[in-house]
Amino acid sequence: MTGSRSVHTDRAPAAVGPYSQGYWAGEIFFSAGQVGLDPASGEMVGEDVETQARRVMKNLDAVLTEAGLSFGDVVKTTIFLADMGDFSAVNEIYAERFDPPYPARSTVAVRTLPKNALVEIDVVARKAG
Numbered sequence: 001m002t003g004s005r006s007v008h009t010d011r012a013p014a015a016v017g018p019y020s021q022g023y024w025a026g027e028i029f030f031s032a033g034q035v036g037l038d039p040a041s042g043e044m045v046g047e048d049v050e051t052q053a054r055r056v057m058k059n060l061d062a063v064l065t066e067a068g069l070s071f072g073d074v075v076k077t078t079i080f081l082a083d084m085g086d087f088s089a090v091n092e093i094y095a096e097r098f099d100p101p102y103p104a105r106s107t108v109a110v111r112t113l114p115k116n117a118l119v120e121i122d123v124v125a126r127k128a129g
Contacts, residue, residue, distance in 0.1 A: 011062035013037040016114075022063045029067050029125040033080065034059040035117035049086040049118040053093040056121050061097075069125045074103045076124040083118065084109040090119055 007022035008015075012034065015021055022031045036045045036052030037059070045055045064070055079090060087107060103123075113120050 007063060007067045009062050009066035011039055011066070012059040013039045013042065022067050024067065027126055029064075029069060029073075029123075029127075031060060031063050031123045031125075033078075033120040033122040034063070035114055035120045037115065037117075044115050044117060049081075049083075049089050050093060052117060053090045053119050053121075056119055057093060057097050060121060060123060064123070064125065067125070069127060071097045072099065073125040073127055074098070074123045075126055076104045077106075078122050079105065079107040080110050080113060080120040081107065081118070082110065082113055082116075086118060094121075 003024070003026070005024050006020035007024065007029075009021065012021055015032065019032055022029060034056045036055035037043065038045050038055065039059065039062070045051055061071070064073070077094075079094070081087065081090065
C-alpha cells in the first residue's frame with residue numbers, strides 16, 4: 001500500500017476533534033488512541049478499568065479491521081493509564097488479543113485521560129508480508 005489515507009468506521013467511537021480514527025502513512029498504519037467509549041452511545045462503559053480496557057480492545061479491533069489489519073499486524077502499542085496500579089488488570093486483557101512475538105510496547109501513567117477514562121491505547125501496525 002502506498003500513499004496516505006484516513007480510516008473511519010462506525011464500529012468505533014467517532015473522532016471528537018480534528019483527527020482520524022486511523023491513518024495509513026505509506027505501509028505503516030497509526031491508530032488514534034482509543035478509550036472505553038461505546039460507539040453507539042458515545043458514553044464511557046463501566047467505571048472499572050477491566051470493563052473499559054475490554055471496550056478499548058473492541059474499538060481498536062474495529063479500527064484495525066476497517067484498515068484491513070488485525071492485532072497480529074501490530075508492531076507497537078502505547079498504553080496510557082490513569083493509575084499505574086491498574087497495570088496488571090490491563091495487561092491481562094491486553095494479553096488476550098496478542099500472540100508471540102508480541103509488539104513493542106510502552107506503558108505510561110498520566111494525570112487524566114479524555115472523558116476521565118481509566119485507560120487509553122493506540123497502535124502502530126504494518127500488514128504482514
